[in-house]
Amino acid sequence: MLKQTPLFDLHGELGARMTPFAGYEMPVQYPAGILAEHLHTRAQASLFDVSHMGQLALRGDRRVAALEALVPADIQGLARGAMRYTVLTNQSGGILDDLIVTNVGDYLFLVVNASRKAQDMAHLEASLEAGLGTDCGLTELADRALLALQGPMAARVLGRFIPEIAHMGFMTAAPFEFNGVRLAVTRSGYTGEDGFEISIPSADADGFARLLLAQDEVAPAGLGARDSLRLEAGLCLYGHDMDDSTTPVEAGLAWTIARRRRDEGGFPGADIILAQLRDGVARRRVGFLPKGKAPAREHTIVTNNDGAPIGEITSGGFGPSVGGPVAMGYIDSSYSDVDTPVQLMVRGVPRPARVCKMPAIAHNYFKA
Amino acid sequence: MSDLKYTKDHEWVRVEGDTAIIGISDFAQEQLGDVVFVELPEIGKQLKKGAEAAVIESVKAASEVFAPVSGEVVDTNGPLADNPGLVNEAPTGDGWFLKIRIDDASELDGLMDEDAYLKFTQG
Structure with missing residues (x-):
């Protein structure tokens, strides 16, 4: 049985062609077609439903150390409202998933791939139980949708409703309230364009999506355009451009390995990855x-x-x-x-x- | 009533004398989405019925166009090289793929007429 996102009815109304993706019934394209959706994203702004992605909260006093034991990013140095692209590695230095980690203050907010959500959660929980942070807890924010508004007009559009987003830097996060709805907004995306990802309670997602789509600049875009946009932007897709047999160095993601972590190690596969940084890769x-x-x-x-x-x-x-x-x-x-x-x-x-x-x-x- | 005949693989054929003009159906182009590249056979190539005659690439995927009848390729639609979108705009018109000189017209006997094809795609 395929799962549906909170925007399922809206996709139907918009005439989307749906496809099974990572256990969800997702829109691959709308009537405009992938070419038009892609070009519209680069010219104006597109709304993508990415609610299939895993939204996780890692809480507890030792959450930073617990996560640093699993990824090569500098999580200690992540200020409140800052976010990092990083990878979960295995003991061979292979990549278990790529994810975005945001310090939202009370907890670390993780966005992981839909296809890897269950494995990631098991991996994180096993590590927590192994004594990396007994006071830590991992929860899936399953009652939240995730909308991506992407394109050069995205800030103008979202700024109509939340003027403060104009001041957000790229790869930063901030909480807002709009019409009584609590939104967690990040300035980030997977298209190579300026844009935002908006984490919103499932019950409010349909209404907010319709509000965005009612703006002249905004059109809906599906997974087809998302894939062609990220391909042009040179961004990796897990399970295709990297997997548990490729290391971050081989994948061209050495830039995600923080200076301090190169000196200190302490993440799975560090010996292999640090040797590759030193000696090169085949x-x-x-x-x-x-x-x-x-x-x-x-x-x-x-x-x-x-x-x-x-x-x-x-x-x-x-x-x-x-x-x-x-x-x-x-x-x-x-x-x-x-x-x-x-x-x-x-x-x-x-x-x-x-x-x-x-x-x-x-x-x-x-x-x- | 159109004079097109259809295959179960969603090619259409229009017979003019001893020549078969071949393309893909409106249903097929709709399913494929935006066509971005078409690879056509060399003129003069001998094709067997059911063999790969052309390759059609949409943004998402590549698929094959099969020869609905055996014969020699006598012409291909040159403008598709620069304008593959013709396949979406006019699949049974300017978006045609190739012309084959028919070896044996009886090979076309099993093809569907437009009504039968519409029922087939709705089934």
């Missing part, structure tokens, strides 16, 4: 720019010009803002320099491509 995540217009999709084999396999595409498709194919994947580090010529085996035929920089479309994040 393979790494890069962007690929296919020549021509044929998209190269996930699991496409990458070869050198002699036809020897040197990597694999992990996410690939058509980038509507690029106007052509966009791809990322893993490659033997000796071929990872930008502009290195490679071949992509699409439907059995080698097609020329080059290693390229990510993101394919420059980030348009808010700068105060």
